[in-house]
Amino acid sequence: MILSADTIDDGSELPCDLCIVGAGAAGITLALQFLRSGLRVILLEGGGWKPDATTQSLYEGVVAEPDLHPPTDRYRQRRMGGTTTVWSGRCIPFDSIDFSPRPWLAHSGWPISYDDVACWYPAANALCEAGACEFSATAALPGGMRPTIRSFDPEGFALDGIERFSPPTDFGARYRAKLAASGDVRVLLGANAIELVTGPEGATVRRIEVATIAGRRFAVAAGRVVVATGGIETPRLLLASRRHAEAGIGNHHRLVGRYYMCHIAGTIGAVTLNVPRDYVWNGYEKAEDGAYCRRRWTLDAATQREHGLANGLLRLHFPAIPDPRHGSGPLSALYLAKPLFSYERAKRLQNRGGGAGALLHHLRNVVTEPVATAGFFMHGVRHRVFSARKYPSVIVRSPGNLFSLDYHGEQVPNPDSRVSLGRETDALGLPRVTVDWRHSPVDIRTAETALSLFDAALRRWGRGRLDYDPALVAHHMLRDGAYGGHHIGTARMSATPTSGVVDTECRVHGMHNLYLAGAAVFPTSSQANPTLTVVALTLRLADRLKRDFATARAA
Numbered sequence: 221m222i223l224s225a226d227t228i229d230d231g232s233e234l235p236c237d238l239c240i241v242g243a244g245a246a247g248i249t250l251a252l253q254f255l256r257s258g259l260r261v262i263l264l265e266g267g268g269w270k271p272d273a274t275t276q277s278l279y280e281g282v283v284a285e286p287d288l289h290p291p292t293d294r295y296r297q298r299r300m301g302g303t304t305t306v307w308s309g310r311c312i313p314f315d316s317i318d319f320s321p322r323p324w325l326a327h328s329g330w331p332i333s334y335d336d337v338a339c340w341y342p343a344a345n346a347l348c349e350a351g352a353c354e355f356s357a358t359a360a361l362p363g364g365m366r367p368t369i370r371s372f373d374p375e376g377f378a379l380d381g382i383e384r385f386s387p388p389t390d391f392g393a394r395y396r397a398k399l400a401a402s403g404d405v406r407v408l409l410g411a412n413a414i415e416l417v418t419g420p421e422g423a424t425v426r427r428i429e430v431a432t433i434a435g436r437r438f439a440v441a442a443g444r445v446v447v448a449t450g451g452i453e454t455p456r457l458l459l460a461s462r463r464h465a466e467a468g469i470g471n472h473h474r475l476v477g478r479y480y481m482c483h484i485a486g487t488i489g490a491v492t493l494n495v496p497r498d499y500v501w502n503g504y505e506k507a508e509d510g511a512y513c514r515r516r517w518t519l520d521a522a523t524q525r526e527h528g529l530a531n532g533l534l535r536l537h538f539p540a541i542p543d544p545r546h547g548s549g550p551l552s553a554l555y556l557a558k559p560l561f562s563y564e565r566a567k568r569l570q571n572r573g574g575g576a577g578a579l580l581h582h583l584r585n586v587v588t589e590p591v592a593t594a595g596f597f598m599h600g601v602r603h604r605v606f607s608a609r610k611y612p613s614v615i616v617r618s619p620g621n622l623f624s625l626d627y628h629g630e631q632v633p634n635p636d637s638r639v640s641l642g643r644e645t646d647a648l649g650l651p652r653v654t655v656d657w658r659h660s661p662v663d664i665r666t667a668e669t670a671l672s673l674f675d676a677a678l679r680r681w682g683r684g685r686l687d688y689d690p691a692l693v694a695h696h697m698l699r700d701g702a703y704g705g706h707h708i709g710t711a712r713m714s715a716t717p718t719s720g721v722v723d724t725e726c727r728v729h730g731m732h733n734l735y736l737a738g739a740a741v742f743p744t745s746s747q748a749n750p751t752l753t754v755v756a757l758t759l760r761l762a763d764r765l766k767r768d769f770a771t772a773r774a775a
């Protein structure tokens with residue numbers, strides 16, 4: 221059943237067995253596991269079906285260094301489906317090394333193993349609609365996928381890993397009918413949780429205070445509570461719930477909001493290949509199940525260990541779009557069309573020098589390649605606008621075998637990188653967040669080493685070269701700041717309460733009935749995008765909660 225929170229009586233208290241706060245990838249995944257559970261489940265979602273400026277403004281906050289981190293109301297979406305309403309759908313499992321303690325990286329290691337999460341990836345992949353849970357290039361397609369560069373096996377990199385793409389699934393729209401048909405799950409839209417209220421002993425959440433933009437207030441009294449509001453909003457709600465805990469819930473050791481991670485990413489360099497054009501394939505291939513798949517080069521575990529690095533990957537990318545010297549009509553047309561794209565999509569299209577001369581050069585590129593440009597846009601309209609399963613991103617065949625490299629890397633945990641509460645409050649009286657995102661030297665050193673290893677391999681194999689200025693790697697990696705939509709680590713999982721916020725079951729240390737779902741609990745960020753692992757970990761949590769409810773029923 222799906223209702224507006226404004227239909228709930230003002231001042232009332234709704235009893236239930238399980239209350240889930242937040243209906244993004246995590247919250248909806250969890251709710252779907254209880255559709256026919258015989259339990260009373262309430263899913264509180266702050267937004268509605270459509271974007272709403274007043275609701276979205278609840279996400280506004282202060283950013284300590286605006287050049288390094290986007291505004292807090294950009295990227296994440298406060299509406300049904302959460303940020304999956306705009307995500308790109310790239311699905312990748314974490315690597316086994318991400319879970320291991322790595323002596324060369326402070327605060328690394330999860331208190332659970334890769335296998336504890338990996339067994340949930342197939343079901344997570346199915347919910348994300350990313351096809352078979354097969355992430356090996358050899359096995360994903362009959363006969364294997366085409367190599368990115370034929371007869372090139374760069375030492376230090378794993379070649380067989382791929383990323384698969386969700387259509388991308390908007391969890392709200394996709395699972396709306398199932399949620400609406402459920403008699404056990406009640407979804408309340410426009411229902412903003414503003415406080416988790418514990419008993420005076422501070423160890424059990426007794427009720428969740430809820431407010432709507434229209435001014436209605438009510439409470440939900442739940443046996444168990446799961447907060448699934450995303451990596452920035454989760455610490456905000458915990459920190460703001462301080463009626464019986466001065467520093468906020470779960471914050472005895474002042475760790476809530478710390479270790480905030482995004483990813484480090486950037487496009488860099490000029491790769492010139494001296495191989496025939498048909499030796500190179502940097503695009504997508506479609507698996508039999510319809511999912512788009514793409515190859516990538518990840519730093520292998522031995523190399524990370526040997527060089528003391530974090531995890532990271534490279535993809536062969538088309539030349540930088542804003543620089544018209546690429547000579548590509550399609551890329552220049554994209555550049556000229558950038559006012560049509562959203563903030564999230566247009567960020568890397570921003571001009572960085574060049575002025576009117578560059579503009580003319582872009583126009584010349586379009587005019588000299590009219591057929592390629594028109595074909596490119598027809599493909600975009602057909603496969604990105606009108607297709608249910610969208611072509612994941614722009615891929616352009618390089619006229620001169622000229623490419624760049626896309627780097628996407630782990631940001632290592634840093635306790636000084638932090639989400640905290642500011643002084644200002646939002647329209648519902650909740651303190652706004654302050655985000656002080658900090659990276660660490662090893663984040664940049666990992667990118668530098670990956671690039672130099674790759675260049676050396678290209679030359680050793682006689683396949684070409686990578687031209688870049690090693691002194692400018694940090695500049696390129698930080699030019700767009702923290703990778704916008706990935707908010708990780710602010711309520712990390714730990715074996716002991718002194719080193720994290722939740723235990724191995726995602727239950728807040730010291731709390732009887734409060735759990736967290738989402739990337740906030742990840743102790744490390746991997747090279748992989750977070751959502752597949754968010755969904756997998758949420759399925760694991762659902763399994764645990766189901767067993768708890770069954771035990772309680774049997775008793």
Ligand SMILES: Cc1cc2nc3c(=O)[nH]c(=O)nc-3n(C[C@H](O)[C@H](O)[C@H](O)COP(=O)(O)OP(=O)(O)OC[C@H]3O[C@@H](n4cnc5c(N)ncnc54)[C@H](O)[C@@H]3O)c2cc1C
Nearest residue numbers: 242244245246266298299302303308309310413705749751
């Ligand atoms: C442009 C873009 C592209 C991306 N592409 C990828 C990708 O390719 N691959 C990938 O893995 N990830 C990607 N992501 C990240 C992905 O969208 C997130 O990892 C995912 O949505 C996180 O799910 P979540 O449920 O934890 O949080 P969210 O999806 O943010 O959901 C949180 C929900 O909680 C609700 N909420 C918040 N506060 C409250 C409150 N107080 N009370 C009630 N409800 C509340 C929100 O309205 C929202 O519905 C991308 C993100 C962006 C912005």
